[in-house]
Amino acid sequence: MKKLFLAACAAACLTSLPAAAQFQKPEDAIKYRQSAFTLIAAHFGRVAGMAQGRIPFDAKAAADNAALAASLSALPFTAFGAGTDKGMPNRAKPEVWSNAAAFKGKADDMQAALAKLNEAAKTGNLDQIKAAVGPVGGSCKACHDDFRAEKYSAN
Numbered sequence: 839m840k841k842l843f844l845a846a847c848a849a850a851c852l853t854s855l856p857a858a859a860q861f862q863k864p865e866d867a868i869k870y871r872q873s874a875f876t877l878i879a880a881h882f883g884r885v886a887g888m889a890q891g892r893i894p895f896d897a898k899a900a901a902d903n904a905a906l907a908a909s910l911s912a913l914p915f916t917a918f919g920a921g922t923d924k925g926m927p928n929r930a931k932p933e934v935w936s937n938a939a940a941f942k943g944k945a946d947d948m949q950a951a952l953a954k955l956n957e958a959a960k961t962g963n964l965d966q967i968k969a970a971v972g973p974v975g976g977s978c979k980a981c982h983d984d985f986r987a988e989k990y991s992a993n
C-alpha cells in the first residue's frame with residue numbers, strides 16, 4: 839500500500855512539473871511546442887495590433903494579453919529535447935540541436951523581451967507598450983531567421 843502511494847505520488851509530481859513537461863513520443867513534444875508558439879503569437883499579436891493601431895487600444899486587454907504571452911514563453915523550449923527533430927512535419931532546423939547554446943540565447947531574448955512588454959503593459963501607457971512591442975517582434979524574427987526552416991519537414 840505504501841509503495842503504491844509513493845509510486846502514485848512520484849507520477850503526480852513528474853506530471854505536474856510545469857517547466858519539464860514529459861512527452862511520450864516526439865510527436866507529442868512537437869505538437870506541444872507548436873501549440874505553445876501559436877498561443878504566444880495569438881496573445882502577443884493582440885498587443886502588437888494595439889501598438890500598431892490595427893486593434894483599438896484597451897489597457898486591460900493589453901495587460902492581460904501581455905501577461906499571457908510572457909507566461910506562455912516559458913513553455914515551448916522544454917519541448918525541443920533530443921530526438922524531437924522528427925516525428926511529424928515541423929520547421930525546426932537541425933541547428934536547434936547542433937547549435938543549442940545559440941538557440942537558448944534566442945529563447946532567452948524572447949522571454950526577456952516579453953517580460954519587458956508585460957511590465958510596460960501593466961502601466962497602461964500605450965507609448966511604453968509601443969516601445970516594448972518592437973523588441974519582441976525582433977526576437978521572434980531573429981530566432982526564425984536562424985532556427986526555423988521555410989518549409990515543413992516531410993516527417
Ligand code: ASC
Pocket residue numbers: 879882883886974975976978979
Ligand atoms: C508574431 C508572429 C511572429 C512574429 C514575427 C515578428 O506575432 O506570429 O512569428 O510576431 O512576425 O517578426
